[in-house]
Amino acid sequence: MIVDDNDMMRSILRSILRGEEYDVIGEARNGSIAVEMAERIKPDIICLDVVMPEKDGLEALCEIKAARPETEIVMVTSNADPETVQEAIQNGASGFIIKPFNAARVLDTLEKVAARCRK
Known part of the structure; x- marks a missing residue:
C-alpha cells in the first residue's frame, strides 16, 4: 500500500513497484x-509518507502498528x-526511503x- 499526499510521489512509487513482484x-x-485502509485491506507492507495533512505518517504508523503489528511499514520522507528517524523506528517502522529516491534504493x-x- 502506498500513502503519500503528493499524487506524483504515489505515481512514481507505483510505477517502480509495478515492474517488480509487488502488488499495490x-x-x-x-x-x-x-489507518482505515490498512485495517480493511491488510497489506503486508506500507510505504508511508511522514509529512501529510490530517494525520501525519508518525501518527498513522503508531495506529497501524497497534492494530496490525505484523504489517511492515517503510517511512518515505x-x-x-x-x-x-528515531521516533519512527521506536514506533515500529521497518525502514526508510529518503526523497528524492531512485528505483534501486526503493x-x-x-x-x-x-x-x-x-x-
Missing part, C-alpha cells in the same frame, strides 16, 4: 485514510532528521522488508 493493493493521500529497501515478511 491500495493508495491513500493522508494518514487518516491510511524528505526530512530524515535524527529525531524523526527496491533494495523493500526487498529487505519483504524478506522479513516471508520468514
Whole structure:
C-alpha cells in the first residue's frame, strides 16, 4: 500500500513497484485514510509518507502498528532528521526511503522488508 499526499510521489512509487513482484493493493493521500485502509485491506507492507495533512505518517504508523503489528511499514520522507528517524523506528517502522529516491534504493529497501515478511 502506498500513502503519500503528493499524487506524483504515489505515481512514481507505483510505477517502480509495478515492474517488480509487488502488488499495490491500495493508495491513500493522508494518514487518516491510511489507518482505515490498512485495517480493511491488510497489506503486508506500507510505504508511508511522514509529512501529510490530517494525520501525519508518525501518527498513522503508531495506529497501524497497534492494530496490525505484523504489517511492515517503510517511512518515505524528505526530512530524515535524527529525531524523526528515531521516533519512527521506536514506533515500529521497518525502514526508510529518503526523497528524492531512485528505483534501486526503493527496491533494495523493500526487498529487505519483504524478506522479513516471508520468514
